[in-house]
Amino acid sequence: MKKRDFEALYGQIPEAAAIFEKWILIYANQAFRELFRLSGDLDLSWARLFPFSPQGYGIFEIPAMRPDGSTFEAEVVVMPCLGSEGFLQQVLVRDISYRLSCEEKLIQNERLAAMGKLAGEIAHEINNPLGGILLYSKLLKEDLGPESPLLINVEKIIKLATRCRIIAKGLLNFGRPESQEETLVNLNQVIQEMFSLIEDHRLFRQIKVTKDLYPALPSILANRSQLEQLVLNLIINAGEAMEGAPGELCLRTAFHQDRSEVEFSVSDTGTGIPDDILPRIFDPFFTTKKGGKGTGLGLSISHGIVKGHRGRIDVETSPGKGTTFRVYLPVRGVPKEW
Ligand SMILES: Nc1ncnc2c1ncn2[C@@H]1O[C@H](COP(=O)(O)OP(=O)(O)OP(=O)(O)O)[C@@H](O)[C@H]1O
Ligand SMILES: [Mg+2]
Structure with missing residues (x-):
């Protein structure tokens, strides 16, 4: 097959397609050139474009490196095809960085939801004893009477415990399923x-x-x-x-x-x-x-x-x-x- 034949075969397809001979790039369609930001001569080795993956046939998710040094996560299909002087490597490449980052964030999000639930459960446990602290400090305040020098400390306890309650209430709302x-x-x-x-x-x-x-x-x-x-x-x-x-x-x-x-x-x-x-x-x-x-x-x-x-x-x-x-x-x- 000649370069012309490759262009006729792969020139129109939207996916990034390329042909390697003995794992050296000999043809790249427009989409492949754009994806790898190729300008002049090809002549790039497989190891240069896919530095962390061995040469072999199959479907892989591997990092790809452009000649300018930037990288992206790629899904790569490598198949043998028959050339005039033996087997060539027919390669299709898709940039999956965005999909992978979405998947990663979804997992992170599920973790956050689980943490929200846990925070809600802990807040629930804290809320009840806090109610007791508030109740007893209010009783103490009444018993002490308005002239007591200890009143100021009891009022501080009430104020701080009330604040903890507000925080616990906020956490409880987070943990609750959406109504x-x-x-x-x-x-x-x-x-x-x-x-x-x-x-x-x-x-x-x-x-x-x-x-x-x-x-x-x-x-x-x-x-x-x-x-x-x-x-x-x-x-x-x-x-x-x-x-x-x-x-x-x-x-x-x-x-x-x-x-x-x-x-x-x-x-x-x-x-x-x-x-x-x-x-x-x-x-x-x-x-x-x-x-x-x-x-x-x-x-x-x-x-x-x-x-x-x-x-x-x-x-x-x-x-x-x-x-x-x-x-x-x-x-x-x-x-x-x-
Ligand atoms: N007040 C702000 N000032 C400057 N940039 C902001 C402001 N609010 C939002 N942004 C920009 O918008 C982006 C998206 O905000 P968004 O709240 O959706 O996500 P986040 O804050 O990055 O993450 P998360 O809210 O999930 O913790 C932010 O990363 C930031 O770049
Ligand atoms: Mg935000």
């Missing part, structure tokens, strides 16, 4: 509760926090645990964008009576989002966080939650200066008293 139930939810309250869960986290230690919560914000008919998740995702992203450095976080709510909508916004003075990645931030599994720190699901889940409540989410960002995420949720079927 579809909608109730009247006050977004200001959700923000306060979720923020108190994480305000002591190292991410927020150097952050100046402003809460500008609209005092007469109407309650909305919504799934409370989903709104909690939405608020947490946005606040954590903001904290992560400031990377533990000094910065400002503003949590704001507003009521747009004309459109019958409540608004919740989170502004940070973090890294901002570069133009080239902005269109992808709501994609599932899209993350810029290295070392398994992010699953890339936070914003896609948040987007789903907002859509599920027939709302909108938008983002305004300035690279190097900061980012504001705004969520608008309709006030639906709410009694008149607000």
